[in-house]
Amino acid sequence: MASRTITLTVDGVSYTDDVEPRLLLVQYLREVLGKTGTLVGCDTTNCGACTVLVDGESIKSCTMLAVEADGHEVTTIEGLATDGQLHPLQKAFNECHALQCGFCTSGMIMQSVSLLAENSRPTDQEVREGLEGNLCRCTGYQNIVAAVQQAAGEGAAR
Amino acid sequence: MIPSAFDYEAPATVAEALTLLADDSREVKVLAGGQSLLPVLKLRMADPELVVSLQQIDELRGVRMEDQTLVIGAMTRHADVAREPLIGAHAPLLARAAAEIADPQVRHRGTIGGAVVHADPASDMPATLCALEAQMQVVGPSGQRTVPAAEFFEDFFTTVVEEDELLTAIRVPSYDDWGIGYEKFTRVAQQWPIVSVAAMVRLEGGSIAEARVALGNMDTVPVRAAGVEAALSGAAPTQEAVAAACASAAEGTNPTEDLNGDATYRRHLATVLARRAVLAAVADAGA
Numbered sequence: 001m002a003s004r005t006i007t008l009t010v011d012g013v014s015y016t017d018d019v020e021p022r023l024l025l026v027q028y029l030r031e032v033l034g035k036t037g038t039l040v041g042c043d044t045t046n047c048g049a050c051t052v053l054v055d056g057e058s059i060k061s062c063t064m065l066a067v068e069a070d071g072h073e074v075t076t077i078e079g080l081a082t083d084g085q086l087h088p089l090q091k092a093f094n095e096c097h098a099l100q101c102g103f104c105t106s107g108m109i110m111q112s113v114s115l116l117a118e119n120s121r122p123t124d125q126e127v128r129e130g131l132e133g134n135l136c137r138c139t140g141y142q143n144i145v146a147a148v149q150q151a152a153g154e155g156a157a158r
Numbered sequence: 159m160i161p162s163a164f165d166y167e168a169p170a171t172v173a174e175a176l177t178l179l180a181d182d183s184r185e186v187k188v189l190a191g192g193q194s195l196l197p198v199l200k201l202r203m204a205d206p207e208l209v210v211s212l213q214q215i216d217e218l219r220g221v222r223m224e225d226q227t228l229v230i231g232a233m234t235r236h237a238d239v240a241r242e243p244l245i246g247a248h249a250p251l252l253a254r255a256a257a258e259i260a261d262p263q264v265r266h267r268g269t270i271g272g273a274v275v276h277a278d279p280a281s282d283m284p285a286t287l288c289a290l291e292a293q294m295q296v297v298g299p300s301g302q303r304t305v306p307a308a309e310f311f312e313d314f315f316t317t318v319v320e321e322d323e324l325l326t327a328i329r330v331p332s333y334d335d336w337g338i339g340y341e342k343f344t345r346v347a348q349q350w351p352i353v354s355v356a357a358m359v360r361l362e363g364g365s366i367a368e369a370r371v372a373l374g375n376m377d378t379v380p381v382r383a384a385g386v387e388a389a390l391s392g393a394a395p396t397q398e399a400v401a402a403a404c405a406s407a408a409e410g411t412n413p414t415e416d417l418n419g420d421a422t423y424r425r426h427l428a429t430v431l432a433r434r435a436v437l438a439a440v441a442d443a444g445a
Contacts, residue, residue, distance in 0.1 A: 020163065021163075027160075043200070044200075045197055051263055058266055059267045060264070063196045063197065065196070067168075068192065133263045133348050
């Protein structure tokens with residue numbers, strides 16, 4: 001089966017690679033680019049641990065082929081901080097203790113970025129519905145909602 | 159989980175895509191948003207030799223009005239169906255149901271055309287499009303044809319779209335004066351509905367003039383609750399009248415049995431959700 005050449009931007013850097021069409025985007029990010037900040041949880045489109053942004057909108061990178069990202073802009077958790085300064089959502093997750101084991105955290109934060117881009121001042125209910133595709137098995141949702149609201153209050157959506 | 163190896167093409171036009179689909183020498187799968195196909199490929203429930211992505215075909219994307227009909231490109235994403243003002247104004251039931259599909263990440267990737275051609279009986283779109291009496295535009299080597307939603311779904315995961323054909327657009331009439339309700343029951347947040355009900359009513363002179371009620375996951379294909387619709391026609395828009403009409407919602411259905419519930423449970427859910435959806439539609443219509 002023929003490989004395909006893809007050119008895409010990941011966390012602000014342009015990459016061109018030959019990939020097998022069956023390579024998942026999450027495998028490309030982790031195994032080809034070494035960006036292991038994006039995790040594989042369920043690998044079945046349920047848990048949201050692999051959430052990244054494509055052209056600014058959240059998707060589950062276990063459910064997209066790397067070839068489908070050709071020509072697009074991907075943002076992972078590793079591209080959020082600028083000049084060593086944590087993104088407001090990263091800072092809020094830290095300050096609000098919005099994690100226990102941390103496995104869901106990069107996906108939770110990336111989905112929260114997408115949520116606040118669409119709705120800069122959500123209600124608690126809207127935050128919960130916005131995170132319905134992200135599972136935390138330590139049952140930390142309460143503090144996750146608090147962290148998203150703290151970041152929203154600080155204008156994280158800008 | 160890693161899919162079997164396949165070749166990949168991303169044509170830029172419908173004509174090029176149809177040429178690729180006409181290749182009888184290889185097993186071909188069409189990739190729309192991939193939110194159902196990728197899990198299938200990863201589980202190796204399918205192992206096509208060629209995957210044809212429709213992502214690069216601009217003519218399959220977007221929403222426009224043609225006379226009094228909404229024309230929705232098959233590759234329009236659920237997130238865009240949910241927030242497109244034209245759909246919100248003329249077919250709010252469709253916007254509402256699209257906003258309830260799976261979760262935000264899936265709605266950013268999944269498409270209306272992909273969802274209906276996949277034809278999962280538990281999917282939100284098929285029953286909704288049946289309630290809306292949508293027309294499905296299909297194109298193939300012998301030209302274009304238009305199929306009513308009621309005839310489009312043939313069986314479990316099976317539609318009238320042949321292997322060398324594509325669904326290109328979905329045409330939805332305007333329902334400007336109708337109230338809407340959409341109810342579904344799930345065990346966990348982003349799950350497929352165990353049962354779903356799409357309802358619309360139009361009021362006239364203080365009573366229900368017309369009603370549309372369609373059930374999802376009550377058979378291998380979506381079902382119109384014709385008995386409920388007939389009972390609602392001319393009925394008073396009251397709790398009692400709606401509950402009485404919706405008591406027969408499960409009549410003639412043939413729901414599957416699985417870990418989420420047996421047939422008796424699903425029939426009960428259908429009557430409860432139909433009542434809630436119709437009452438919501440009545441309230442939305444301003445009664």
